Amino acid sequence: MVRLLTALGVLLVLHMASSYKLVCHMTNWAQYRPHASKFTPDNIDPFLCTHVIYALVTINNFNQIHPLEWNDEQQIGRLNSLKVINPELKTLLTVGGRANVLSPFIPMVAKPENRAAFIKSAISYLRNHNFDGLNLAWEYPGHNGSPREDKERFTLLVAELSKAFDDEAKENRKTRLLLSANVAALRPTIFAAYEVDKISPHLDFINVMTYDFHGSWDGVTGHNSPLYRSTVDSGSRIHHNIDSSVTQWLTLGAPAEKLLLGFPTYGRTYLLRSTANGLGAPASGPGNAGLYTQTAGFLAFYEICTFIPGATVTRIPEQKVPYATSRSEWVGYDDQLSYSSKVQWMTEHKLGGAHVWTLDMDDFGGSFCSTGAYPLVNHLRMSMGFPPKPTTTPGPTTTKDPVSSFCQGRPDGLYVNPADATTFFQCYLGNTYLQRCQAGLIYYDSCKCCNWP
Incomplete structure (x- = not known):
């Protein structure tokens, strides 16, 4: 009986894993980081994730897909060559970015003919470069110079893309292209940017960006990606957490099986203003830039690995996440234990899986954390019940x-x-x-x- 129950348990885990997506983003600017932090598609384990999303290309003035980096097409070719090693791997292309400070989506969605030109360009680019789908990264409709009407125009774009993907697949007898989107996690942005119940049927999966809930802009310490609210949260900040954010998407009509929970491989940092160093402690600004990512207030996980040995690590029990302090610096980050807690929450809420931002900020080469390559993403994969990788x-x-x-x-x-x-x-x-x-x-x-x- 014990053996039978164990076998059934294993089968259940494998069934759950087979229905999950593990979607991993990579960025084309990570190639410029120095030394061991330089990342290209050659650093990707083709069996680590079910999907890899290449970020990022943009939209030009003619509503066409347009590369941003000088070697995008070379990198894209190397990424998609991984499907020779793992034919089950799916790849998608992210389109987004900024043009003269504004999102290139704004003029593109404004007119039906502009959207039609973009959709035609997108299908051509995806097929010519051997992608399996398109990922939309607009931050955000109705925000940052985007008029309120763009909320409805984004719905039109998503619906028109989905129909065009259906028609193209039938006409050419090919597997249908996938369509996904990176979407906001904060409640006011969700309300203003999306007609959730109308876009959800047309998207194959939805990457909820459940990170950047707190940062140096708050003026007090807070965790980048907490699972729940803390006792120091007040006002609108009681909703700056995964539980509140994903619950809002579900309430507004998103199917649980299409929502992917965001797992960051980076932390947000602060400079403390006083000797107080707990959650909600006063901060004078962003923490010092990392040696490799070179951005104040921000550290990749492989940089956090070198920060922790000389720091004091504290867990926040109510939020299921850790932070570390050293002298006047404070960093809230994710580790294997917090990933496990989030996977448990994800499973309980029957979500469709996880998306990782990003592969290039995990210790992809295994040279910083002394725990092997991709310590976070490998742990995430194992926690989700996937079988061992070849x-x-x-x-x-x-x-x-x-x-x-x-x-x-x-x-x-x-x-x-x-x-x-x-x-x-x-x-x-x-x-x-x-x-x-x-x-x-x-x-x-x-x-x-x-x-x-």
């Missing part, structure tokens, strides 16, 4: 032995390696990829998976 080789085998020709003439798929049960072959387009099971596991062809002996 260990990949950089590309097809090239040695002149039977392994290199194993997949020639075979259908794409996974195959037993008769010489080593801890590895297996992945065939794709005639190429042979040698994959390794996680330590202690062996490959079983019956389930096409690695499992305990």
Whole structure:
């Protein structure tokens, strides 16, 4: 009976994991960070996330998709080449940014013909560059110079994109392109920016940006991404937390299975004004810029790893998150334990999964935190119940032995390696990829998976 219950429990976890999305953002500006913090698509583990979103391109004056970096198309090619290693990986392209301080969405959504030109350009760009979908990042309709009418115009854009994606897939007999959006977490912004019940049916998933709830702009210390409100919150700040934000999206009509909870891989920092150093302590401004991210009031997780050894770490029990202080600096951040608490909340509320901002601010190379590559995202994946990842080789085998020709003439798929049960072959387009099971596991062809002996 115990074995049966254990087996059922494992099956339940695997079923939950199979229905979850783990969507990970990467940024094209991370390539300019110095030394070990420089990040490109070559640093991505193709089996870590279910979806990877490339940020960011923009919209030009002709309502066309337009790259922002000189090597965007080169980086995009390298990102999408990861799908040769993991054919199950989905990639999306984020469009957003600013043009002359304003969002390029503002003039684009203003007229039907502008939206039509953008949609045509988007489909062409996505197909030509082997993307699986489009992610909209407008911060925000009806804000920052955007007129109130843009709330309804955003709904029109989303509906028109969705229909165009449907029509294009049917016409060309292709898999339909995905459509997602990064959306606000603060209640006043949600109300002013979105017709939630009208946009939700047209989006495949919705990335709720449940971070930046607090920062140096508050004048007092507060956590970047708390799960619940704290006793020091008052006024509108009682809603500056994940529980309140996601509950509002649900109340306004968003289906739980389409909402993805945001997991930040960075923290917000403060300079303390006095000897008080708890939650809600007076702050004189942003904390010092990190050596690698070089932005005041902000530290990537790999920078926080080097901050913590000389700091005092305190957990906020009511908010399920930690902060660290050292002399006059205060940083609120996420760690593996806070990620676990958020996954539990996510599961209880039957959300569709998680999205990570960003891959390039986790310790992606494993050189800062001494806990291996991607300590946060790997822990998130495990907490969500995903099975162990295969260990990949950089590309097809090239040695002149039977392994290199194993997949020639075979259908794409996974195959037993008769010489080593801890590895297996992945065939794709005639190429042979040698994959390794996680330590202690062996490959079983019956389930096409690695499992305990």
